[in-house]
Amino acid sequence: MNDKLIQSQKQLHDSLFELYMQGGLELYLAGTRGLKRELIIRLETSALTPEKGEIIHYYAVNRWDEDDQFDEWAKPLVALTAEAERILGVTNSQLAYCRSTAVVLDDFCEFAEI
Incomplete structure (x- = not known):
């Protein structure tokens, strides 16, 4: 050359x-x-409709970095029905030790940069 x-x-x-x-x-x-940060978000509620329930499970993961995630259950204001416990796979006694929905929501919004 x-x-x-x-x-x-x-x-x-x-x-x-x-x-x-x-x-x-x-x-x-x-x-x-x-x-690069793209969040995949999954929320679970305590009932089938927003009028009857509230968000009790907040989950988000960065599509590009699985270590960048948020996964927390919240204590609902109203106890889950037996049917909701069966569908969600979590019991009222397990949720009794969780933080309140308002506190978890604040942390989730901070994580998601909302």
Whole structure:
């Protein structure tokens, strides 16, 4: 190869490496959430309709970073019916030790950056 082509390839390599390093540094500085964050959100309620129930399970995970997640149950204001316990797979006695819905919702909104 001629010297100009070799020099050009070396400059291209160095430029790409520098670009990679800058991007890597940005990811490092951004922390575990990285530069790309898309949340998959799942909410479970204590009844079939919003008028009769409330959100008692808040779950969200970053599509690009499974360590970036929120998963918490909340204590409902009104106890679950036996049918709701069966469907949800959680009991009133398990939810008795959970934080209130208002507190969990605040933390969930902060996590989701809402």
